[in-house]
Amino acid sequence: MSTVFIPTTLRRLTGNQSRLSIEGATVGEILTALDRTYPGFAERLFDGNGQVKRFINIFVNDEEIRTLQGLATAVGPNDTISIVPAMAGGA
Amino acid sequence: MSYLTRDQLLARIRAEVPELSPREVHERMKQDPSLTVIDIREREEWLEGHLPGARHISRSFLELQIELVQPDRKAPIVLYCAGGTRSLLAAHNLRELGYENVISMRGGFSGWVNADLPFKVPRFLRDDQRERYARHLILPELGEDGQIRLLDARVLIVGAGGLGSPAALYLAAAGVGTLGIVDYDNVDRTNLQRQILHGESTVGVPKVESAIQRLKDLNPDVEVIGYRQPLTSANAFDILRGYDVVLNGSDNFPTRYLVNDACHLLGIPLVDASIFMFEGQVTVYQPADPARAIEGGPCYRCLYPDPPPPGEVPSCAEAGVLGVLPGIIGSIQAVEAIKLITGIGRPLVGRLLMYDALDQSFRTLNVRRDPACPLCGEHPTITELIDYEQFCGVATLPTPTAAIRMPLPVAAAR
Numbered sequence: 443m444s445t446v447f448i449p450t451t452l453r454r455l456t457g458n459q460s461r462l463s464i465e466g467a468t469v470g471e472i473l474t475a476l477d478r479t480y481p482g483f484a485e486r487l488f489d490g491n492g493q494v495k496r497f498i499n500i501f502v503n504d505e506e507i508r509t510l511q512g513l514a515t516a517v518g519p520n521d522t523i524s525i526v527p528a529m530a531g532g533a
Numbered sequence: 534m535s536y537l538t539r540d541q542l543l544a545r546i547r548a549e550v551p552e553l554s555p556r557e558v559h560e561r562m563k564q565d566p567s568l569t570v571i572d573i574r575e576r577e578e579w580l581e582g583h584l585p586g587a588r589h590i591s592r593s594f595l596e597l598q599i600e601l602v603q604p605d606r607k608a609p610i611v612l613y614c615a616g617g618t619r620s621l622l623a624a625h626n627l628r629e630l631g632y633e634n635v636i637s638m639r640g641g642f643s644g645w646v647n648a649d650l651p652f653k654v655p656r657f658l659r660d661d662q663r664e665r666y667a668r669h670l671i672l673p674e675l676g677e678d679g680q681i682r683l684l685d686a687r688v689l690i691v692g693a694g695g696l697g698s699p700a701a702l703y704l705a706a707a708g709v710g711t712l713g714i715v716d717y718d719n720v721d722r723t724n725l726q727r728q729i730l731h732g733e734s735t736v737g738v739p740k741v742e743s744a745i746q747r748l749k750d751l752n753p754d755v756e757v758i759g760y761r762q763p764l765t766s767a768n769a770f771d772i773l774r775g776y777d778v779v780l781n782g783s784d785n786f787p788t789r790y791l792v793n794d795a796c797h798l799l800g801i802p803l804v805d806a807s808i809f810m811f812e813g814q815v816t817v818y819q820p821a822d823p824a825r826a827i828e829g830g831p832c833y834r835c836l837y838p839d840p841p842p843p844g845e846v847p848s849c850a851e852a853g854v855l856g857v858l859p860g861i862i863g864s865i866q867a868v869e870a871i872k873l874i875t876g877i878g879r880p881l882v883g884r885l886l887m888y889d890a891l892d893q894s895f896r897t898l899n900v901r902r903d904p905a906c907p908l909c910g911e912h913p914t915i916t917e918l919i920d921y922e923q924f925c926g927v928a929t930l931p932t933p934t935a936a937i938r939m940p941l942p943v944a945a946a947r
């Protein structure tokens with residue numbers, strides 16, 4: 443099971459849980475499994491072509507998946523996945 | 534008994550001591566940076582300004598101290614005073630000590646200034662500044678040099694709100710010499726839960742005015758410049774140019790892309806942060822500067838090439854924000870600004886710091902420059918400021934904020 447950090451902007455979908463344990467061999471599998479358990483995630487994360495939306499970054503541990511193998515990046519049981527969307531608030 | 538008049542004495546010395554004009558001295562200093570140039574005026578005169586690279590020995594101590602500065606009797610020595618007379622007499626005295634190659638600068642320091650040559654006013658802290666910044670001065674990493682850098686620095690803060698408030702307060706307290714603040718809003722009572730620059734007494738007052746009042750009281754050393762206008766593509770370059778660091782505390786995507794692009798195009802490091810409910814993000818976008826051996830890092834567009842569609846990410850006004858959260862994140866921005874100014878530590882370049890107040894956790898993620906970035910990548914397509922409202926699709930969205938902005942004459946350019 444990998445740990446997935448859920449950003450505040452998406453916690454409405456997880457009943458306010460900020461970290462979840464999800465089973466999967468790649469980032470793509472884990473995010474799909476996330477959407478199965480908490481419907482609505484896929485729509486928030488992926489564009490029409492199944493790519494991660496351009497204002498969202500997905501990290502495996504400290505590294506962004508575009509610098510790794512994208513959604514095909516392999517994930518081990520001790521890895522953490524962070525979903526980091528753009529936020530505009532400052533005032 | 535025969536005696537010399539003053540003019541006879543000077544004429545006799547002129548016959549033996551060579552004189553150079555300020556321009557000639559300037560040339561020789563450029564050719565030979567190790568040339569010994571001594572300012573023999575009084576200390577007060579020296580402190581008001583002197584030749585860059587000169588040493589100071591008052592005329593009355595010259596013979597006693599010259600050997601400490603230049604023991605070699607054959608080395609060339611240039612002396613100058615205010616007008617060129619005292620240095621002539623002093624050169625005569627040094628010749629009696631065996632110095633063979635002493636030159637007097639004709640016209641002295643006033644001649645130098647009149648010739649439009651560069652001069653330097655030495656920096657030192659006043660007694661009250663030594664007291665105010667005592668806890669900085671004893672930090673070996675900062676010290677007097679670091680404090681003077683802060684006093685000479687110019688930092689622009691975009692937004693005098695949640696993030697801008699603590700950042701402005703700490704930077705003013707730290708003695709950042711010039712603080713620019715951009716904000717077109719007035720203080721509202723709902724701001725006071727987190728915007729600690731303002732208070733009950735400034736509700737209804739323009740935020741920049743409220744900020745100037747508070748910051749001037751905190752530290753009169755600081756010059757605060759208020760820009761009571763929305764930041765737009767039309768005015769961003771004029772406002773940002775000349776600042777050493779920009780700190781972003783804005784509350785909307787168009788301004789975030791605008792500030793990012795303007796900072797990158799002007800080569801100014803940007804300390805960026807955003808907050809939402811209980812969560813904050815901070816990072817530093819540092820443009821590459823090969824001339825100063827700065828490698829640089831990613832920009833906002835490398836991380837977030839496209840903005841979210843309007844409405845997809847709720848704002849703090851809609852979802853709320855813990856009042857202390859911007860206090861923490863804005864203070865981290867102030868730390869980063871101070872590090873960039875003084876060159877200490879490792880700035881958050883290429884690292885995104887995430888803070889979760891509920892979990893009480895900090896995490897750092899690596900962020901990299903995107904070679905395909907339209908702004909800072911290998912083949913940039915954004916080379917000037919664009920229409921950011923249109924880029925973010927905001928113009929079509931009838932949000933209350935847009936309605937407030939409407940009456941402002943420059944709003945259309947945002």
Ligand SMILES: [Zn+2]
Pocket residue numbers: 831832833834835836902903906907908909910
């Ligand atoms: Zn970039």
